[in-house]
Amino acid sequence: MAKKIISIIPAVLVIFLIAAFTLQPGEASSALTMRFVRVVAGINNRLNHTQADWSISFFLVRKFAHSFEYLAMGGAAVCCCLVWVRRHPYLVAVVFCAVVSICDQLSKIAVPGREFDITDIPFDVMGYLIGIMAFYIIRLEWKRHRGA
Template identity: 25%
Template sequence: MFIIKRLFPIIIVLALIVFLTLQSPEDTIRLSYGMQNIFLALFPNASGRWTIDMHWFRTLLHLPLYFLLGGIVSFAVPKFWKAAGICFAVALADETLKIFLPTREFGATDLAFDAIGFLLGIGIVTLCRVIKKKCLKNR
């Protein structure tokens, strides 16, 4: 049961990644514009490339998705490099899958943003573990 509790959140995020990868171009554009409009509503004075370039905005959306994956995997796999390896394998598999989809393509930039996202997620969980360990040690 303990393993299921740790793996279930990972499976949910993996399912979300696959769902987003397999979306039709129309659904992807609709979702991306919707997310962009939400961000612009939250930050009305925002400027920069992401406010006008949908492709760039979609690339930036890899950060929070893979940040979530990194954090969740890090809870299940406490070793930093093992968690990073698992996340990299997922990101590489996701980008490789896009080669076989007619409206998608492998993106090295997307893979780099995936890596930044999951490394930040793993790093924050790891940092919290270190802080917790030091706090407990000082009691």
């Protein structure tokens, strides 16, 4: 029973992380993205001795942040589903992540300066599918090496 309870913890933590980013007002969310872009641009400019314009990357950072959040969600969901679900745990993990993604987008409606953005969903899907597939591949390799 302890294993089952522990398996839920990563998923809950990732959901709280996603909620924390989602519930930020629009201005705070944009400011966080801009700080990240400035840090990355500064590192790049120092390493490459350039002064490249990184303003276009603001959009990409905002979109790919969804992929990274949901990559973690996919891994955490499949961990949980492998312990709790007997049949088709990977499929259940995909459905669970899709529900979290839709709820994430719908909850933005209630946050000042945020809105439901259908263009975020493909980035969510890409993230959780990569997370679930990576977990599947790592698990297969683990089993193969343990059995050899």
